[in-house]
Amino acid sequence: MQRQIKKWMSEHVDMGTKLLQRLVQERSIRGHEYNAQAVMIEKCRELGLELDIWDLNRKELEHHAFFRCDRDSFEGNPNICAVWKGKGGGRSIILNGHIDVVPEGDEKDWRNDPYSGMIKDGKLYGRGSTDMKGGSVSLLLAIQALKELDVTLRGDVIFQSVIEEESGGAGTLAALLRGYKADGAIIPEPTNMKMFIKQQGSMWFRITIKGKSAHGGTRYEGVNAIEKSLNVISALQNLETIRNDRINDPLFKDIPIPIPINIGKINSGSWPSSVPDTAIIEGRMGVAPSESMEAAEKEMEECLASIINEDEWLLAHPPKLEWFGGRWQPGDLDINHPFLDCMENAYSNIYGVKPVIEASPWGTDGGILSKGGDIPVVVFGPGTTEAAHEANEFIELKKVFEAAEVIALAIWQWCK
Amino acid sequence: MQRQIKKWMSEHVDMGTKLLQRLVQERSIRGHEYNAQAVMIEKCRELGLELDIWDLNRKELEHHAFFRCDRDSFEGNPNICAVWKGKGGGRSIILNGHIDVVPEGDEKDWRNDPYSGMIKDGKLYGRGSTDMKGGSVSLLLAIQALKELDVTLRGDVIFQSVIEEESGGAGTLAALLRGYKADGAIIPEPTNMKMFIKQQGSMWFRITIKGKSAHGGTRYEGVNAIEKSLNVISALQNLETIRNDRINDPLFKDIPIPIPINIGKINSGSWPSSVPDTAIIEGRMGVAPSESMEAAEKEMEECLASIINEDEWLLAHPPKLEWFGGRWQPGDLDINHPFLDCMENAYSNIYGVKPVIEASPWGTDGGILSKGGDIPVVVFGPGTTEAAHEANEFIELKKVFEAAEVIALAIWQWCK
Numbered sequence: 001m002q003r004q005i006k007k008w009m010s011e012h013v014d015m016g017t018k019l020l021q022r023l024v025q026e027r028s029i030r031g032h033e034y035n036a037q038a039v040m041i042e043k044c045r046e047l048g049l050e051l052d053i054w055d056l057n058r059k060e061l062e063h064h065a066f067f068r069c070d071r072d073s074f075e076g077n078p079n080i081c082a083v084w085k086g087k088g089g090g091r092s093i094i095l096n097g098h099i100d101v102v103p104e105g106d107e108k109d110w111r112n113d114p115y116s117g118m119i120k121d122g123k124l125y126g127r128g129s130t131d132m133k134g135g136s137v138s139l140l141l142a143i144q145a146l147k148e149l150d151v152t153l154r155g156d157v158i159f160q161s162v163i164e165e166e167s168g169g170a171g172t173l174a175a176l177l178r179g180y181k182a183d184g185a186i187i188p189e190p191t192n193m194k195m196f197i198k199q200q201g202s203m204w205f206r207i208t209i210k211g212k213s214a215h216g217g218t219r220y221e222g223v224n225a226i227e228k229s230l231n232v233i234s235a236l237q238n239l240e241t242i243r244n245d246r247i248n249d250p251l252f253k254d255i256p257i258p259i260p261i262n263i264g265k266i267n268s269g270s271w272p273s274s275v276p277d278t279a280i281i282e283g284r285m286g287v288a289p290s291e292s293m294e295a296a297e298k299e300m301e302e303c304l305a306s307i308i309n310e311d312e313w314l315l316a317h318p319p320k321l322e323w324f325g326g327r328w329q330p331g332d333l334d335i336n337h338p339f340l341d342c343m344e345n346a347y348s349n350i351y352g353v354k355p356v357i358e359a360s361p362w363g364t365d366g367g368i369l370s371k372g373g374d375i376p377v378v379v380f381g382p383g384t385t386e387a388a389h390e391a392n393e394f395i396e397l398k399k400v401f402e403a404a405e406v407i408a409l410a411i412w413q414w415c416k
Numbered sequence: 417m418q419r420q421i422k423k424w425m426s427e428h429v430d431m432g433t434k435l436l437q438r439l440v441q442e443r444s445i446r447g448h449e450y451n452a453q454a455v456m457i458e459k460c461r462e463l464g465l466e467l468d469i470w471d472l473n474r475k476e477l478e479h480h481a482f483f484r485c486d487r488d489s490f491e492g493n494p495n496i497c498a499v500w501k502g503k504g505g506g507r508s509i510i511l512n513g514h515i516d517v518v519p520e521g522d523e524k525d526w527r528n529d530p531y532s533g534m535i536k537d538g539k540l541y542g543r544g545s546t547d548m549k550g551g552s553v554s555l556l557l558a559i560q561a562l563k564e565l566d567v568t569l570r571g572d573v574i575f576q577s578v579i580e581e582e583s584g585g586a587g588t589l590a591a592l593l594r595g596y597k598a599d600g601a602i603i604p605e606p607t608n609m610k611m612f613i614k615q616q617g618s619m620w621f622r623i624t625i626k627g628k629s630a631h632g633g634t635r636y637e638g639v640n641a642i643e644k645s646l647n648v649i650s651a652l653q654n655l656e657t658i659r660n661d662r663i664n665d666p667l668f669k670d671i672p673i674p675i676p677i678n679i680g681k682i683n684s685g686s687w688p689s690s691v692p693d694t695a696i697i698e699g700r701m702g703v704a705p706s707e708s709m710e711a712a713e714k715e716m717e718e719c720l721a722s723i724i725n726e727d728e729w730l731l732a733h734p735p736k737l738e739w740f741g742g743r744w745q746p747g748d749l750d751i752n753h754p755f756l757d758c759m760e761n762a763y764s765n766i767y768g769v770k771p772v773i774e775a776s777p778w779g780t781d782g783g784i785l786s787k788g789g790d791i792p793v794v795v796f797g798p799g800t801t802e803a804a805h806e807a808n809e810f811i812e813l814k815k816v817f818e819a820a821e822v823i824a825l826a827i828w829q830w831c832k
Contacts, residue, residue: 216680216702274680406810
């Protein structure tokens with residue numbers, strides 16, 4: 001089977017490359033996912049999969065604790081699930097990729113059109129090539145290879161091309177709530193062919209700190225919100241240390257800060273010679289794989305509560321903490337889980353060595369599948385995080401096909 | 417003379433109040449000074465003063481070291497000088513007031529229309545009432561009283577109604593460069609009837625601190641510009657202490673921080689889960705009366721240069737310091753200057769006690785007259801700084817007339 005898969009891949013390099021090129025050339029930033037999804041739909045039809053195409057319905061999703069999304073309309077930018085039905089009695093698998101890409105940023109930073117799909121030295125360039133249209137193509141190649149090799153599976157193979165991953169995972173949540181569950185899931189985010197079984201979750205926070213306005217020439221008559229926010233920043237830095245000191249999972253041993261607290265933004269003041277009366281800090285709090293979002297929230301709330309006792313002004317004007325915007329559940333799979341064994345075997349059979357198993361420093365939609373659907377998730381894919389979200393994003397084409405080989409073999413072993 | 421002046425004032429309360437009301441009702445924020453200046457022009461004509469009305473010319477001013485102004489056009493919003501020519505051989509005096517007011521801010525914070533000119537319990541309300549149309553009316557009342565009392569003066573009396581004080585003093589600079597000089601100057605800013613002979617100067621600064629962008633989940637791969645800006649803020653706080661520890665002028669003894677460094681703004685970051693790569697701090701640096709702007713600039717430059725040696729990143733990416741926007745020269749008059757004697761005498765004659773002599777925590781156009789024209793300046797006027805620039809700004813009308821009495825007597829004593 002492994003040899004047949006390898007042969008099939010080598011014969012379909014042009015086809016796979018052209019498919020990835022078409023996908024990258026569609027600028028599927030948030031709110032504009034349609035054209036890229038149309039390419040997906042066409043491909044799934046060609047593969048003879050059972051297609052389920054639907055627009056997310058905010059009303060159906062917003063009661064769910066995992067739903068965090070500031071998008072009003074999803075109309076015309078559908079989610080896709082495409083099922084290769086097994087003959088029954090076997091283990092099922094979800095193959096999940098997201099179609100949304102982050103904006104291209106400053107076009108001046110790109111050497112070429114951000115959506116060129118240009119190929120040079122074995123690399124395909126463009127926004128979304130690595131994160132994660134390359135990975136989605138690996139999934140489709142794996143399905144196509146097995147189909148064309150006339151494999152019969154007992155378990156279902158559920159391919160998903162979802163929206164909204166970059167903004168909190170509403171697409172994957174919608175697929176889960178629509179009933180798509182399985183005995184295992186592969187998410188081919190750019191892990192550089194490592195296997196991530198634990199993922200850092202994260203959530204955004206906003207802290208508003210009040211001061212008291214005054215003229216800068218008599219600044220002692222006011223209270224500077226920027227100065228007060230230094231207390232908050234220092235408390236957050238301290239909290240980060242405490243939270244990370246607790247983590248002793250060997251999978252995190254090479255990661256300097258497994259669950260960072262990132263101070264991403266600060267805005268305060270409107271006039272150089274006035275004392276600013278408000279400061280707003282926004283950031284991202286990492287959440288440990290074994291931790292609940294609620295526990296992490298509570299810990300930051302307690303941290304802020306503790307500092308106000310040391311400062312009379314803050315005691316009278318406590319900083320306001322909000323959890324807003326993005327929110328990614330952490331992922332956590334036991335290292336001895338049979339689904340990981342299956343993935344490892346597939347990898348070892350092809351490469352002759354064991355894969356690197358790691359914890360990932362970022363969340364994926366895997367957290368939603370795992371915490372929300374109790375589905376074992378392995379994040380494994382071509383491409384590198386260094387290239388993701390950056391100008392001149394690219395993917396090494398060879399890896400797309402290698403990942404497809406590993407995934408095809410894993411599907412066969414898991415669902416046969 | 418003193419009794420005659422007092423009597424004249426008591427007979428002209430209605431006239432003076434109506435004049436102030438008309439001036440406050442004209443919303444003379446920057447770029448809209450014309451209508452209020454028209455009221456001034458009408459009044460000066462009525463007083464029989466020699467009028468000089470002109471639009472500032474950026475080209476003529478911008479070579480001057482004191483010129484700091486980001487306004488392109490002054491057309492239609494003139495400066496006014498109105499001269500009461502003396503018969504010769506006496507000491508001259510400049511009576512300087514600015515017509516521009518700061519914006520009213522959030523109208524919701526005002527109990528009434530910000531430009532109502534409403535009178536209640538002896539207070540006249542509205543933006544600019546205290547800062548400083550009330551003071552300008554005191555000047556005009558003083559001139560009118562002396563004129564109507566048939567006083568003949570040997571020295572010239574030069575009334576000025578200038579624009580741009582709130583934005584760096586281009587109006588007073590233009591009057592100075594047009595040739596208006598004198599042996600003394602009164603600026604009736606809201607000193608609450610104290611005499612300010614030294615004024616804190618100030619200048620705005622902007623510091624840009626570079627970091628290195630990264631994903632928040634791997635924040636250790638980046639350099640957080642907000643964290644680096646904490647070093648800068650702490651250095652500025654330290655510099656403020658050093659600069660203020662040096663000040664031993666007894667006039668500053670009741671001022672907690674004679675020359676503050678105000679951190680007025682900070683902006684950094686654009687995404688909660690990214691490490692911000694740039695932070696921009698803006699603020700206002702107080703300048704001591706005896707100090708040159710250049711010396712103060714140099715001290716901050718050296719301060720920033722010193723911290724980079726303690727931080728490898730800052731050494732490779734030194735913070736960039738710019739001096740932009742507002743800039744107010746400090747003012748400095750010797751406590752034994754005869755012009756101050758004259759002002760003190762006038763005050764003592766009327767109130768029976770000596771005036772409070774202080775250093776002011778904010779700059780005025782007095783710095784330009786004093787450092788730029790070598791003119792002795794006393795800042796003395798009705799109104800309080802607490803009311804200036806605030807919502808529900810007001811002035812106690814009684815003080816407008818009392819200040820006018822002091823000023824009329826001082827003019828008579830100085831110029832007779």
